[in-house]
Amino acid sequence: MQEFDGLAKSLQPHYSQFNVANRLLFTGHSHQAWPDAAFEGMQEYMRVVAEQVGNKWNFGFEKTEIMRDYLRNYYDDPHGRYCREQNTHVLLVSWLSSLDLKNKPKIITTTGEFHSMYRQLRRLEEEGLEIVYLPHENDEKLLETVRQNLDERTAAVMLSRVYFRTSEINTRISEISDAAKQAEVPILIDDYHGTNVVPLSLQEKNMEHVYLLVGGYKYMQWGEGNCFLRFPENCEFRPVITGWFSAFKQLDHTRDNQPVSFDDGDQKFATATYDPISQFRSAAVTQFFQKQGLTPEVLRNQYSSQLKYLRELFDEQNFEGSEIEHANTRPVEESGGFLALRSENARKLQAMLLEKNIFTDARDDILRIGPAPYTTSEQCEKVIDALFECIKQKN
Template sequence: MSDIDSLANKLIPHYSHFDVGNRLLFTGHSHQAWPDVAREGQLEYYDVCARDVDNKWNEAFEKTEVLRNYLRDFYDDPDAFYCREESTHVLFVSWLSSMDLKNKPKIISTDGEFHSLYRQLHRLEEEGLEVSYVPVNPDPTFADRIIDEMDDRTSAIMLSRVYFETCLINTHLTEIAAAAREKGIPVLIDDYHGTNVVPISVKEAGLEDCYILIGGYKYLQWGEANCFLRFPKNCELRPAITGWFASFSTLDAPRTDAPVEYDHSDQRFASGTYDPSSQFRAAKVVEFFREQGLTPEVLRKQYLAQVALLRNEFESKGFDEDIIRLTHREPVERNGGFLSLTSPHAREIRAILMDNEVFTDARDVILRLGPAPYTTEAQIKAVVNELHKAVEKLATRSV
């Protein structure tokens, strides 16, 4: 039995509700299946609400701390703060509102960022914000081009650790962070495609003063509404977009004209009241991952093997590169957790696959095939076979 199947077959019985063993689920980069214990977490939340009513919050906060500790372990980052919110967008907007955009109206980003970041920055451009979208290619000179854009008008730098289209790992963060540190420019890293896929030590990478956006919807299997902003404990930023959860300690203090206060805690960038059910679900998943020995190293080995097999199977089919091709041919070690394919027909191909209950994902000209730890070798070969059929069907339509 292969290493891929050894882990996958061990996990499959624990995902019976999603029936992962009998379905071709290849949107793991977007939404992985939840283990059966996640359902227990949802039910647990209802029972806690019924039993404790308003006192449920103490237990809810404990669940969130379970998630924070998991992330601190993953990032080798025991001393940082991790603010929980419904989405990375809420956290991004709160963080951005703490920048001195009046006096430093320039943001440095890249042309490889996800829609959420790009859309918000582009809309703010319409209101006068200056955004420099540095091309991620050519890669060897990427850091130099980011550094060249840094000046005394720059409020922040915002970029990804793993690009959402190509799935390539950004290997320049340490160099960029060092240059930004010298100029006093904060760096925000989108790690939605890095967490639980590409291990990293924040300390060893020299990113301790950086801010990291983390989402639980993908590789963590936590589902929706479990997003975090990692920030250093010496952070003194004062977000203008702020909620009452950002300063619990002052709620009973008299209201004055004094500057708004922020707790020195994980909550600095928090908004307000939320639905904690997702934290109960996610805490069960954290427990499950630990029980199954799904360490960062184990997960990385599985994803590398799966993506390598996907790539080999794809290349063995001899696809017409005018119709569909590998987005890049970099070594698989530079790849995150999915295989990126480029095709002018990406959305049509995705629709044909979906008609056959094959779950993939398309963004513009990019088709993404994302396995998960429970994905077997047979399923990987099957999805490439289905892709080949879909492309042949598309070619027939075009004749």
Template sequence: MQEFDALAQALQPHYSHFNVTNRLLFTGHSHQAWPDVAFAGIQEYMRVVTDRVDTKWDIGFEKTEILRNYLRDYYDDPNGLYCREQNTHVLLVSWLSSLDLKNKPKIITSSGEFHSMKRQLNRLSEEGLNVVNVSHNDDQQFLDGIKNEIDNSTSAVMISRVYFETAEINTKLSEIAQVCRQSGVPLMIDDYHGTNVVPLSIRDEKMEDCFVLIGGYKYLQWGEANCFLRFPKDCEFRPAVTGWFAAFETLDKPQSGGPVEFDDGDQRFATATYDPISQFRAAEVVNFFKTQGLTPDRLRQQYQSQVEYLTALFDEENFDGSGIKRSHSRPPEETAGFLSLTSPHARVLRSNLLAKGIFTDARDQILRIGPAPYTTSNQCESVIKALFDEIRNL
């Protein structure tokens, strides 16, 4: 029995709808199970809609504020503003539309960004944007590369705190933020794989002027449509892509024909009408995490212990000629919430495992095995055994 089993076993009964006790769910880095209280949140929404009809929005906004406060606490960020949207791509596009890309057409990014950011930047590069991809394989070289690339034509630096393919943590983030600050260049950080896995104090790291993309679909267990853009309190960006929810508080003002106005507060990068059922669901999950004592430090210890154990099991089972290896050799403190493996058969292995009801994930030649706080050591042992059974059958 491993140290993380006590918490995992205590949590499992609260995920009965997903039957986490009897299933091998190892896409925690992509989609975690929702606790049973999430379903109560969905039922609450239906009651509110039938009772309040079009006056439901005030309660929906209250639920969103619960999510914002959770993030402010997690990031030790009492003064940060958090704009809610359906997905991080919507927020990314709104933010990009704030930049002076005509006069400063350079965007600096890394070679390891998630598809949402990478695809959008690649498409914009086809339209003339100068997108510079700096190799992220070594953190110091990555920092030096950004320093060398920043110039007067740079609109922004856009990078991740945790690389989505390998779970490697960018250990030079605060230094990169300082470089951007000194150059007057905004820094956008994709933290989809950092939130609820690797604690970050925005105050201590002096990153109050940074922008952070946050998604609720994975480690937060909030499900879809609960994404946020964290931005500085004094931000004056005026996105060109904008919807009427970015000026919700001033809807009753007469339209003067002057410059488009934006509300003070959290919704500067918002679009328009959405379905608030997701916030009802997620607010219940927030309360559940609090009652279970799932603090940032406790979650970090759980994930680190689980990934260390998965790594040890993999190393013990691996053999010469297996054709599979760990994607990196960083120490546990520089690794986030999943085990990343490299194999030319990654997608075949993932498919074969899924045929047996075992959920993993593959991206090109990378197989990702992601636990969740409710994952036990027995389940870790079972997934590694099943993986090597499939490898031997190739």
């Protein structure tokens, strides 16, 4: 028995709908199981809609505040603003539309960004923007090259805190954000793989000026439809891409020829109508996490212990000629929440594992094996055993 088994086994009964105790669900980095509380939240939404009809929105907004408070606590960020949207891409586009790209057509990013950011920047590059893609593998070198590329033509720095393919942590993210601040360049940090896995105090790291993308689909167990853009309370941006939910309080105002205005508060980068069932579901999950004592420190210890054990199991069984290796060789302390393995057969191995009803994930040549807080050591052993059965079968 490993140290993480106690918490995992205590959590498993609360995930009966997903039957996590009897299934090998290792897409924890992509889609974790939802606790039963999530289903109770959705049932609550149906009751509210039936009773309140069009007045449901205020109830949904109250649920969003539960999530905002959770994020402010997680990031030690009492004064930060958190704009809710359906996905991070909507928030990304709204934020990009705030930049002075005509006079500052240069954006600094890395070679390790997630598809949504990478695809959008590539398309903007086709339209004439200068996108600088810096190698991300060496944190010290990345910090140096970001500093070298910051100039008066730079509109923004956009990069990840934890890289989505390998789970490597950008250990110089605070220094990079400080360099951007000194150059008076806004910085957007994708933290989809950091939230609930790698604690971050924005106050301690002097990062209260940053913009942060947070997604609920993975480690938050919030499911689809609940992503956030964290922005400073003194933000003066006026996004060009804007919807009526960014001025919800002004619906009854008489239209005039004055500049478009935005509500005070958290929704500056919001667009428009969405399905509020996700808020009820996610608020219920948030309260479940709090009730279970799943603090940032507890979650970090759980993921680190699980990752360490998965690495040990893999190393014990790996053999010469297996054609699979670690894609992330950094210490556990510099790694996020999943095991990243490099193999030219990554996608084939994922498919073979799925035939055994084992859920993993693959990105290009990297097989990703992601535990969750409810994953036990026995389940870790089973997935690694099955992986090497597939490897030997393939060979």
